[in-house]
Amino acid sequence: MELKLARDLIEEIPHLMAKVKEEKPLIHHITNFVVMNDTANLTLVYGALPVMAHAIEEVEEMVGIAQALILNPGTLTPSWVESMIKAGKRANELGIPIILDPVGAGATRLRTESNLRLLKELKVTVLRGNPGEIAALMGNSGLVKGVESVGKISNLEDIIYKFATSSGLIVAATGERDIISDGERIVAIDNGHSWLRTITGTGCMSTTAVAVFCAVTDDSLLGTMAGLTTFEIAAEMAAPKAIGPQSFKVALLDVLYNLTPEDVINRSKIYYLR
C-alpha cells in the first residue's frame, strides 16, 4: 500500500513552532525524577518555559498559570498520583490540555491502576506511550519490561484506533513507526532514529514535545504530530554528528534548537493511514 503524505498537517508545523517561540507557553510538569532535567531543557529548546511542581498545596495554583499539564508517573507514589488528580481536575476546569505519559503501565499493578485512574477521573487530551504501555491500558499485559515495550504487537493500529474511539482522547503510540489516532483519523509518523533507544527519557521527552505544541493550538492531533515529528527529525539530523549515545543526546537538543521550517517541510514523514 502506498502511503499518502499528510501535507496539510506538515505545512502547519512551522507556524506552530513560531507560535511557541512567540507565546512562550508555561508547561507544568508533574513528572518523574529521572527525566526532570532533560524535559525541562527540551521545553526551553523549543522556546517554551518549564516548571516542575508536585506539592499538593500548589499544583492547582501552578496549573492555573500554565498552558499545558504533563502527568508522568514514572517514579510514582500514591501521594504524587493525588497531586496529579488535583492538578488535572483544575486543568479540566480551566480547559488546559493534559498530556499523560503512562510510564511503565503493565509492569506493576500500581502503575497500571494509577494510570487507569488518571484516565477515568480526568479528561486527558493526549495519551502518549510506547506500544506495550498503551496495550496494557487496554488490558493486554505482559508487553512491558520495567518501562520498556517488549515484543511485537501485531494489531497495534487497531488497538490505538479502538482506544481513541472508545475514550474520546488522542492516543499516540511511539516506536519505529508512531501510530496516532483521534478516533476518526489514524496517522503514522516514520521519523526518528534507533539511537533514541540508547538514552533514557526519550519517550518522556517526546511527551514534553507534544505538550509544548498542544499548549499553542486547539487542534490536539496536529499538536501531537508537531511535537513527535520535530523531535524525531532532530534525532535523524543529530545521529550523523554523534559517535555514541551521549554525543547523540547533546546533538539532539542542539539540532532541535536550530531546527528550521525547511527541515520540517523536507523531512516530515507523516502519513494518513485512515
Next chain:
Amino acid sequence: MELKLARDLIEEIPHLMAKVKEEKPLIHHITNFVVMNDTANLTLVYGALPVMAHAIEEVEEMVGIAQALILNPGTLTPSWVESMIKAGKRANELGIPIILDPVGAGATRLRTESNLRLLKELKVTVLRGNPGEIAALMGNSGLVKGVESVGKISNLEDIIYKFATSSGLIVAATGERDIISDGERIVAIDNGHSWLRTITGTGCMSTTAVAVFCAVTDDSLLGTMAGLTTFEIAAEMAAPKAIGPQSFKVALLDVLYNLTPEDVINRSKIYYLR
C-alpha cells in the same frame, strides 16, 4: 554615567579560587530535583565537594560538617521546608553561611510564603534570585511565570538596595545585569551570555557558585561577586565553542574547570554603582 570597575574586588577573586581548590569546602545542598546533578557537578568543577541531603533526621548533622548551606525550594513540599528550617537553624548556631535561592517565589502562595518563612526564621547570608522572585518577596507580584522572571522592573536597583538595607542580608538579583547589595554598597556585574537562558538550572547553578565562595571567605559580598562573575565569564567563553544549548552546557563546565586567574582579571565586569 560612566561606571567604575571594582578592581579591588576583582583582584581578590583568583585568591578565592585557589582557596576553594585548597580547602575543598563541603557544600550542603537542600535543593530541587531538576538541578541536583548539575549543581553537584558545578561544585566539583570549582574544586569543592557537594552533598545532597534532605532527611530531617540527618540535616543538622550533615550541615555540621559543611562549610556552606544552600536552600533551594524549587520542587518544594512542606516537609522539605521543615528540613530546610532545621538545617538552617543549626547552620546559624554554627555560623555556617546560608545561601537562599527562592525558586518560583511569586508564582504560587506556597512558594512565596515558604521563602518568606525561611527569611524570617533563619539568618540567611545571601539571597540569590531572579528579579521577579526578589520583587515578589518585597510584595510585588505578577512578575514570575513558573520559575522565570518576566516583564521589566524599572527600579530594580532601588528594590535590591532597600531589601538589603531592611533585611541585613546580601541580595543578588541576576539577569542581563546582575545587581547586588549588602545594604551599603551596590554593585553590578555585566558578565554572562544570553544562552544561559536556554538551559535549565543556570540560576540554581549560579547560587551554588556563590555558596562555594562564601564557604571560604567571611566577606560574603565578595563571595557572591566571585561566584557570579566566574560562572558568567565561563558562559561568555563557552558560547563561541557551542552550536546550541547542550554543547554550550558541556563547554560551560569545561571552561569553568580550566578558568585561569588571567581570565578573571581580564574579563570581570564588576562595577560599583553606589
Next chain:
Amino acid sequence: MELKLARDLIEEIPHLMAKVKEEKPLIHHITNFVVMNDTANLTLVYGALPVMAHAIEEVEEMVGIAQALILNPGTLTPSWVESMIKAGKRANELGIPIILDPVGAGATRLRTESNLRLLKELKVTVLRGNPGEIAALMGNSGLVKGVESVGKISNLEDIIYKFATSSGLIVAATGERDIISDGERIVAIDNGHSWLRTITGTGCMSTTAVAVFCAVTDDSLLGTMAGLTTFEIAAEMAAPKAIGPQSFKVALLDVLYNLTPEDVINRSKIYYLR
C-alpha cells in the same frame, strides 16, 4: 612485589558483555535523585534496561521481573529505606542479586545505621563503596566528608578481606586502586582515570556497572570485576578525548557504548593479590 595479571578473569569479560546485550537484563534501581539519569543512561549503554521504582506499593512486584537490584541510599529518608528492605527481602526470596552502594556511610548516623540495617536484614551480594564508606561500616569513622572518602586508609586490603570473610559478601572498595574480595581471593584493579573524581555520580555509576554484569552471571566476583574494569577502561580511553569534566562525561558513555572485546583484553589491569 610483582603482581600477577588475572588472565582467567579478564578473558571472561567479553563473553559477559555479549551476554548483557543478548539478555537485556532489567536492573531495578532504588537510588538517589542526583544520579538517576546518569545511571539509567549507563545501564542502557551496556545494553541492559533500567527501571527506577521506589514506591513501597510496587517494589516487590518490580523486583520480581528484574535480574538485579541496586540499593543506593544517597538521598535517603527512612521511608525509602523501608522500600529498600521490602524490595531486598523479595529479591532474596527470588535469588536476585542485590548490589548495595552505601553512599555517605560514616557522614551521618542515619546513613551509617541505615546501611548497617540493610546489611543485617538482607543478604546483599556485593557491597561497592569508597574506602571511607567501607571503613565506616566496619566501625572506623571520620573518613567520609559528605559522600567523599578523605584521608588514607593504610590497611585497606586487610579491612576489605576481613569484612568479606566475616560477612560472606563481596566487598569492593573503589579508588585509584580498587580492592575487591569475596572472603577467599583478593583482587586489585588498577584501571581508571583521575577525572572520574571531577564529575558526580561516578561511584554510583560503577555500582550500576557491577549490577549489570551480576545480572547475567552467578559468579558475582567476576561480575563485580567486569563492571568496574569496563567502566574504568572507558574512563581511560575517554580522557584523551576530553578537555574538561563534562566533555569527559560525554566521551565516557560514548566510549563505553563502543567498547570492544579487544579493548578489554588489552587494557584490563586486574591482579590477584591473594
